[in-house]
Amino acid sequence: MNFKDYHVHLEQGPYTIEWIKKFVEEGEKRRVVEIGFSEHGHRFIQAVNLWGSHGFRGKWTGSEATKDIDEYIEIVQKAKSMGLPVKLGIEMDYIPEHEDEIWEFVAKYPFDYVLGAVHWLGDFGFDHPALRDEWNKRNIDLTYREYFDVLLKAIKSRIFDCIAHPDVIKVFGHRAKADLKDIYDEVARALKDAGICAEVSTAGLRKPVGEMYPSPAMMECFKKYNVPVVINSDAHRPEDVGRDFDKALDFVKSYGYGKCAEFQNGKFRRGTGIYALTVDS
Ligand SMILES: [Zn+2]
Numbered sequence: 001m002n003f004k005d006y007h008v009h010l011e012q013g014p015y016t017i018e019w020i021k022k023f024v025e026e027g028e029k030r031r032v033v034e035i036g037f038s039e040h041g042h043r044f045i046q047a048v049n050l051w052g053s054h055g056f057r058g059k060w061t062g063s064e065a066t067k068d069i070d071e072y073i074e075i076v077q078k079a080k081s082m083g084l085p086v087k088l089g090i091e092m093d094y095i096p097e098h099e100d101e102i103w104e105f106v107a108k109y110p111f112d113y114v115l116g117a118v119h120w121l122g123d124f125g126f127d128h129p130a131l132r133d134e135w136n137k138r139n140i141d142l143t144y145r146e147y148f149d150v151l152l153k154a155i156k157s158r159i160f161d162c163i164a165h166p167d168v169i170k171v172f173g174h175r176a177k178a179d180l181k182d183i184y185d186e187v188a189r190a191l192k193d194a195g196i197c198a199e200v201s202t203a204g205l206r207k208p209v210g211e212m213y214p215s216p217a218m219m220e221c222f223k224k225y226n227v228p229v230v231i232n233s234d235a236h237r238p239e240d241v242g243r244d245f246d247k248a249l250d251f252v253k254s255y256g257y258g259k260c261a262e263f264q265n266g267k268f269r270r271g272t273g274i275y276a277l278t279v280d281s
Pocket residue numbers: 091117119164165
């Protein structure tokens with residue numbers, strides 16, 4: 001089976017065709033026949049106000065916003081016009097108090113799809129290496145609850161076509177003591193109601209937690225509601241494109257996934273042929 005990888009970041013190199021080709025070539029070695037680039041929204045000067053705060057989030061994202069989105073769009077469109085198998089996406093953080101501005105921003109540009117992600121709980125960037133010690137001061141169960149509350153809002157906002165790394169809150173290996181089954185069920189139901197898909201990300205295998213996002217328990221709920229899933233790498237360098245996709249495919253197949261679905265015209269808001277897997281019926 002061939003793969004597509006819709007979560008790939010160009011940000012560690014220049015916006016050039018040569019750099020894009022490196023990702024395409026590495027992907028080919030792992031049977032990845034299409035790549036969707038999904039730069040972090042906070043990297044763009046034009047989006048600097050979307051993550052504003054008076055604390056760490058505002059300060060850090062402000063310092064990261066150094067790239068010009070028009071250059072990004074231009075180079076991916078040029079690659080497309082040259083026949084390279086690429087799509088134009090973006091990974092947008094969901095910040096509840098900035099929901100309207102996020103909507104306006106994604107509507108302004110010709111993205112093929114938009115990944116939604118939660119990395120911030122207020123000013124706590126829970127996966128940010130500089131804030132790792134903050135976890136020691138926190139109640140893990142409450143932090144998980146807070147994360148899933150924001151995630152549910154992100155899903156219900158219907159801004160996004162796909163939710164990235166749905167349980168990334170576990171990134172450093174902190175585990176909630178509470179049973180999360182009901183929360184996972186709520187997340188899966190919300191995804192189904194919104195008609196959007198969830199990412200199965202192999203990036204977690206390269207993080208301290210050492211397992212894929214989502215966990216088996218969350219995957220069980222995705223299966224229950226037949227939430228479409230997309231296998232992605234979250235590669236930040238060419239050699240990570242398609243990494244561990246065979247493992248991810250075995251994982252989703254063990255839940256009955258395997259039927260390929262192309263979401264077009266209406267199913268997803270942007271509807272440009274996003275490919276996902278659903279449960280075989
Ligand atoms: Zn992310």
